[in-house]
Amino acid sequence: MIYKEFLIENFKGIDKIHINLVKDELILLLGLNESGKTTILKAIETFDHRNDIADNFKDNFFRTIRKKSDVNSNLAARITATIEIDNPLEINEYGNIFDRGTTGKDKRQNVEAFFHHINHEKKLLIRRVIPFKNGNPQQYYYEFVCDHPFANDQFAKVLAKEMVLRCPFIIYFEDFKDRIPEKIFTSKSNDAFNIDWYDIIDGLFYNTNKEFSIQNFKKLYSRNNKREKDANTVLKRVNKTLNSSFSDKWKELSGVKDIEETELTYHVAKSYFEISITDTDGTTYGVDERSKGALWYLSFLMKTEFRRKKLRKKSGKPVFLIDEPASNLHSTAQQNMITDFKKLVEDTSVIYSTHSQYLIALDNIKTTYIIERNKGSVKSTLWSEYIKRDQSNETYYQPLANVLNIIPNSLVIPWNKALITEGPSDRKVLLVMYKVLHSDKEQNFVIYPGTSAQNLKTLLSFNIGWCSNFKVLLDSDKEGKMARDKYIDELDLNESIVQILPIDNKKIEGYFTETEKKDLYKIVFEKNKDERINKKEFSSIFSILNSDKEKLNIAKTVLTEPTIEKFKILFEKLQI
Known part of the structure; x- marks a missing residue:
């Protein structure tokens, strides 16, 4: 289910x-604190x-x-x-x-x-x-x-x-408020006993062997029948399970790239477990000595993989509810976390909340909900509906800044290399075609859209003031040429910055044949389309291809050499 x-x-x-x-999309709840x-x-x-x-x-x-x-x-x-x-x-x-x-x-x-x-x-x-x-x-x-x-x-x-x-199980994660305890006590009579973390460690034992449990493990230290070697064997197997799960699913995530190994040890005299972490250089630390980011991921792993009362492996795709993840980490760590979440949604559903601009996945913007509180009542508006009522004219994404009350300044430049397009549809096409042409190359620039060819002046002024390294791509139709001449004249820009499509009198959708559009429609929506592909359908096709690797790989097979060559020339001209 x-x-x-x-x-x-x-x-x-x-x-x-x-x-x-x-399916396979991050769900973001975006809004200010207390929204x-x-x-x-x-x-x-x-x-x-x-x-x-x-x-x-x-x-x-x-x-x-x-x-x-x-x-x-x-x-x-x-x-x-x-x-x-x-x-x-x-x-x-x-x-x-x-x-x-x-x-x-x-x-x-x-x-x-x-x-x-x-x-x-x-x-x-x-x-x-x-x-x-x-x-x-x-x-x-x-x-x-x-x-x-x-x-x-x-x-x-x-x-x-x-x-x-x-x-499927549903698990809620609350930022860093529930960190891994330094000592995980096994006796309920201890004042520091934590039932949640007891269950997690018990689940780790259970995942190793259904006959294993904390209570059975403790019996191996019984005075009447002390079996320390057997206890060591059990603990070694438990640690093997921990590190196997850690390596198989989590090692590739940026938040744990410095963790080489984790180890669970047991202190018999005071009856508690302790988790230590070994870095890639061989240095071993306690959980209180490691970065908040690494500990968040380790805690996240243990809760999702080993929590015994949640153990329903055959119940379907789990739902992770992540509240304000890593909001107290630096901006780069937050941006890396977005990449990691995208890997998680391959086999889980992830709904997360944030009020941080760095935790917004722009290529996932269509599944963002804007959360607002008005006179005590909480309102939720899907992004596509929210932008219809927003009056911002600078860019398709400007409402995000409005929601979060972000005021750009000279200390926070949101891009080092950027391409500005007329609208969201152009952006989606360019992102997809860059992946088609450079599947083995990491994208080192961002593409962000305006609202129309004639309505980019404020956005361009921002970039000039920020001294950003940017270029503008416009259609080569009459409107695009007029807009190019206007920006060059009024903002003192040159043609290397404000460019039009190399093929005269073209919109970007004109780079594809009607047959290609229909073939792509069939790949994306798994049905035929006899009529011409309209503008909304064209935009939807590339929105889905941008986030679905499997369909993108199939799409590559229906694109003709002339079409691919057109985009090669375009990217070379833009020098990106």
């Missing part, structure tokens, strides 16, 4: 918000009752999710998940729920009919409902959201809750 969308209703300051998960980003992440986490806190604290937690302004609220908080059924659900996997009483046994036929329905639809909506009465939380329940008769059956609530246990 795969999470595709979350609908949040009546949760703290949220009236109603949709968050869509897009409501964390509230959205916590609501998604709350969907899964496995994330609930201990029963004796649960009511207090539920009270915090009620709308603060309505102290006597009778309005239920609701979180609805849309789940894609990638493999047919089998009723035999849920056989245990029919053994909980005679009513359950009588419902099997109805459940079979319901399974047939959702397997046919290949989609399922489950809602968690937390009711309130006079401001006090009542017993929560799950329900199916559909028009099938079984959804109204009381037994459906039992089945819905059981299904959540088979859904």
Whole structure:
């Protein structure tokens, strides 16, 4: 099963918000502090009752999710998940729920009919409902959201809750507030005992061997039957699992490039574990001596890979909710983290929040939600809708600066080598064609779009004032030529900076034949298009190719040599 969308209703300051998960794409919640980003992440986490806190604290937690302004609220908080059924659900996997009483046994036929329905639809909506009465939380329940008769059956609530246990796990990460403890105690009577990190280490043992656990490991040091050699053997195997997982999945990430090895050691006398880190130069450090960035990644690895109560390997693509990651690291580390997140979304769904300009993935901008708080109510607006109402004229990305209240200055130059295009569509095409021509070469420049050929003056003025190394590319049609002459004359620029397409009277989409456009459309959308490809479809094609490596590799095979040669000449002329 795969999470595709979350609908949040009546949760703290949220009236109603949709968050869509897009395959292999980062989902960004962007907004200032206190705008409501964390509230959205916590609501998604709350969907899964496995994330609930201990029963004796649960009511207090539920009270915090009620709308603060309505102290006597009778309005239920609701979180609805849309789940894609990638493999047919089998009723035999849920056989245990029919053994909980005679009513359950009588419902099997109805459940079979319901399974047939959702397997046919290949989609399922489950809602968690937390009711309130006079401001006090009542017993929560799950329900199916559909028009099938079984959804109204009381037994459906039992089945819905059981299904959540088979859904992908959802894990929330809160910046650096939950760092790896220097000592992970194994005795619950110790004041420094941390149940979360105990579970993580216990999960590491379990991942090594299902028979392994912290308690069984401690028995090997029993006074009556002391087996230190066996204990050492177990710990060596556990460390092998830790470093194997670390190397296989995480070594390539920038945040851990200086970590050569990690080691878990056990101190028998005081009953605690300790984690040490060995750098590439052979120096060994404790977790309190390493950089915050490296420790964040190590903590992230251990939580996602080894947390035993989350261990549902066959449940599908997990969802990581990452709140303000690395916001206290320097800008380069933050930008590297974006690259790392892109690697993670190959087999996970990542929703992260930030108010940092360095943690924005511009090539993922279409899956960015702008989060704002207005009169206590949290609003979420997808980027494509947000820019329609924004009145900024400088550039397609200027609203990002507006959202974050960024004021550029001489100390923060956002680019060292840049190309300015007429609009977003031109940018997407150039990014894709650069990858086609230079698949083995790292892109050492940025491309950022304006809003039209005639509307770049303010943006160009900024770059002149910042002394940026930039060039401008315009269409070679009448409008593009007029804009070139205007910028050269009014801003005292030369033709090497303000250029037009080398082929006369062309827009960039004219570099492709109609056959190529239709072939690319078929690759991207997996269906034929008989009519001409319109401008919006053309832009969408290159937006997807820019983020989908597999489709880009197929696209290379349908591009003709004359088209490729045109872009070679263009990039040579631009000298990028």
